Amino acid sequence: MTNFCKVLLKISIWALIVKLAFSANDDFTYNGFKGASNLSLDSLAALTPDVLLMLTNNTYHGKGHAFFSAPIQFKKSPAGKVITFSTLFVFAIVPEYSEFGNHGLAFVLSPSKDLSHAWGEYYLGLLNETDNGKPSNHIFAVELDITLDPENGDINDNHVGIDINSLLSNYSTPAGFTSDDDGQFKNLSLKSGEPMQVWIDYDGQNMQFNVTLSPLWVSKPKTALLSYTINLSSIILDHMYVGFSASTGISYAYQYILGWSFMTDGKVPELNISSLPQLPRTTTPSSDKPKDISIWLPLSLSVLVLMAAAGAKIIMVRKKMFSELHEDWEVDFELQRFSYKQLYKATRGFKDEYLLGVGGFGRVYRGVLQDTKVEVAIKRVCHESRQGVREFVSEIVSLGQLQHRNLVPLLGYCRREGELILVYEYMPNRSLDKFLFNEGEATLSWSQRFWIIKGVASGLLYLHEDWERVVIHRDVKASNVLLDGDMNWRLGDFGLARLYDHGGVPQTTHLAGTVGYIAPELSKTCRVTTSSDVFAFGVFLLEVACGRRPIEPEKAEDQQVLMDWVVANWRKGTILETRDERLGEEYVAEELELVLKLGLLCSHSLSTARPSMRQVTQILHGGIPFPDLMLNQLDTVDSTFVKYEGSNAYVMSFSSMSSESCLFSGR
Known part of the structure; x- marks a missing residue:
């Protein structure tokens, strides 16, 4: 064999090795995340003992990111088109309140897996106030959003949207799927706590982008939920990171990925549904009662000791529960101030049954003041800084003096550590x-x-x-x-x-x-x-x-x-x-x-x-x-x-x- 043939053979073998390396790097499948060492997680994201990928937990105002640790090649040449790619994942969102969402999750293509600069809440952990909307972001995402944010042009509190460099969706549609059996569109609740499948497919030749959604045990519908023609060449760079981002706000949600597969230049492999991990379920204690007195006696003594300790602390706990912030400059405002104990009793401890809504500033409750039997709307607003609070409270008190039949009366306020509570006249209709x-x-x-x-x-x-x-x-x-x-x-x-x-x-x-x-x-x-x-x-x-x-x-x-x-x-x-x-x-x-x-x-x-x-x-x-x-x-x-x-x-x-x-x- 001539030297030229040997060189040519070596080049061919090396090209094959490179091709196989890229193939191994760019295509992957997770049926559960056991031993998933090639994932990059930050903030709230973590792998649970049940081998679930958990993006967020019971933390308020948080975010979580999970990316495949190596960048994926999306262009075969710098000036070329974005190649065909597809992904399939199974997710579940378990919110704190079934009637209110938090802020959902997104599948994202990003030039960097470091999104520490991004904000949570309605930014979904992707962008912040400064860079939202800038073409230089090169962020492409499919959002599964469970909050209605008019600021982001959301169509409802249960939708799928395509986001390009901004949280204002370029295209969005209510979540659901078209049944292959009867051709009828069926709604799906993204915050139901039930696992669902999502297929995301991009045809690089025809520049067709499709998103398809279905319940866990329903095969991929023939009709896509969202179909959009778009040239991604100016948005997606040669190499991008693929993964997920999620956030929470004034309510939290556990947001899980149960399985995930991704492929370039081919059809993404299906997940093995039967082998996916189960979502955590709340368990109840066993009804079996130990009958051996050797078990009951020490248990009873332990309970007595704990009760005694609890009794010693109960006054301190109660005092702390109703604690408020008072400063000397507030003396002039006492007529406009409610005690936290008053408002706590008015809402029976701010129970969920009294919750009127969850908005951008906090939760709003309906309450009845016990001494006057007056119905009020109570808005709890969280804050961290004390800077400017005096000026703010001064304005609140001044606004409480407004008297006009076409204005909702502001009745007063209450201050606690990290929280301001505003009391309005209740508007029942x-x-x-x-x-x-x-x-x-x-x-x-x-x-x-x-x-x-x-x-x-x-x-x-x-x-x-x-x-x-x-x-x-x-x-x-x-x-x-x-x-x-x-x-x-x-x-x-x-x-x-x-x-x-x-x-x-x-x-x-x-x-x-x-x-x-x-x-x-x-x-x-x-x-x-x-x-x-x-x-x-x-x-x-x-x-x-x-x-x-x-x-x-x-x-x-x-x-x-x-x-x-x-x-x-x-x-x-x-x-x-x-x-x-x-x-x-x-x-x-x-x-x-x-x-x-x-x-x-x-x-x-x-x-x-x-x-x-x-x-x-x-x-x-x-x-x-x-x-x-x-x-x-x-x-x-x-x-x-x-x-x-x-x-x-x-x-x-x-x-x-x-x-x-x-x-x-x-x-």
């Missing part, structure tokens, strides 16, 4: 968004909607101009308009986000609010003004008149952003066609057109072009005519209204915002 958006609810008539609009406008006018100080609400939207026992609508949720700014000056704090309601000038100046409230009120007007949320990603592209859709119809002379279909023909055309056009004027991109709340109120009550000339002039200016079309950049940049109110001295 829920929030406006439930009536506008939930199926099965009674449709609000146009006269009811117009009455609500005028009431909220009156409440905002009081905050901006008619009280002794200026209050900027900063989160005007349908979900913050509540219905009391006498069917009166009131604007609520004051004073919460000041806590998160640690008492900083509002003009210099980070942005806050809800995506779709945030005035565009705030992205540059961070200066909140009464005009930024007017912008949100304008969006609220469109929300009520059209029966739609400001951003609905599942709609057709030209209808996804409510404001853009109404603007387009206004320009075509068909603005009334944007009304809520449930109104039918039962509406006053002049009033409806007035509300829609006023909504556009209030949400003008230039703050100086927006009317004041006094002018808004006068227009709604017929005190002054609507300035049609101003609205018509707006159409001659390019980019007059806030543009979301063709780009998610604006929305992404605010995807982490929270509700916030702030108070200013003077006017």
Whole structure:
């Protein structure tokens, strides 16, 4: 054999070895995770004794990551297309509360397995407030989300979404599967605690991305749950890490991966379902009773000793349970302060049966004050820092002095270590968004909607101009308009986000609010003004008149952003066609057109072009005519209204915002 042939043979053998090495490295299957030494785990993620991969546990506000330890090759050349790849895994989410989720998990492709910079909660442990939405992230994820976060444009609290460099899903759909037997779509609850299978397939040739979901013992459905055509070449790098990320918030969840397989350039192998580990189950003590006195006697003595020790500590424990934080500067505020013991008794120990909801700031409970028998809503807000607490509590007390029939009264507060508790008047008939958006609810008539609009406008006018100080609400939207026992609508949720700014000056704090309601000038100046409230009120007007949320990603592209859709119809002379279909023909055309056009004027991109709340109120009550000339002039200016079309950049940049109110001295 010639030297050339020998060299050629060596090269061929080496190429085969390299190919086999890549194949062994890029394809793997875990039927359970016994001896899975090639996994990289951090934060809450761990392998359980039952050989389950546990991403999160009973820790609040946490995150967990699990990656295959070696990077996977996704391109055969730097400028090439992303190759075909597929993965299959079985997961289960066991939440603290069956009716409330935490924040779910995601299958993720990342350029790095170090995501220590990422935040938990609705960031799913993938990104943070600063980098969310940046193309340089090169993050591609499929989220299994069990929380409705309007800030992230979520469609519901049980959905599957495709996330590209952002937690605002590019495409999402409710969780479920299409049965091969009858062709019917069947819903699946991601937080049911039951194991489910997920197939994720990318066809590199046709750039087709599919996600398929099914119960554990159902084979892969023929119809994908989510199908999306996308070129991943600019998103996925040559080599990426594959794995999982999950997070918890103000409630926790055990999030498990039972089995996982992955393959490039081929069909992913099925998992052996029967060999997957079982989820941990709560066990009950055996009913068998020991009968031997030699067992019972020492056991009884031990119990007596423990009871004596417990008796010695019970007073200390009880005192600690009802402990509060009191500082000298709070003496002036005592009339507005509730004791923790009062609130504990009002909710029977903050039992789950009294839980009204779990939101971005904490849990809200219904309670009855024992001494007065008054029903209250009690919001528990967790915090870590004491910086600025004095200023914050001072504002809370000041806001408690607000008296207006269209505002939810703030009755007082209580302070504990790491926690602030706010007490509001109880609104028994829920929030406006439930009536506008939930199926099965009674449709609000146009006269009811117009009455609500005028009431909220009156409440905002009081905050901006008619009280002794200026209050900027900063989160005007349908979900913050509540219905009391006498069917009166009131604007609520004051004073919460000041806590998160640690008492900083509002003009210099980070942005806050809800995506779709945030005035565009705030992205540059961070200066909140009464005009930024007017912008949100304008969006609220469109929300009520059209029966739609400001951003609905599942709609057709030209209808996804409510404001853009109404603007387009206004320009075509068909603005009334944007009304809520449930109104039918039962509406006053002049009033409806007035509300829609006023909504556009209030949400003008230039703050100086927006009317004041006094002018808004006068227009709604017929005190002054609507300035049609101003609205018509707006159409001659390019980019007059806030543009979301063709780009998610604006929305992404605010995807982490929270509700916030702030108070200013003077006017």
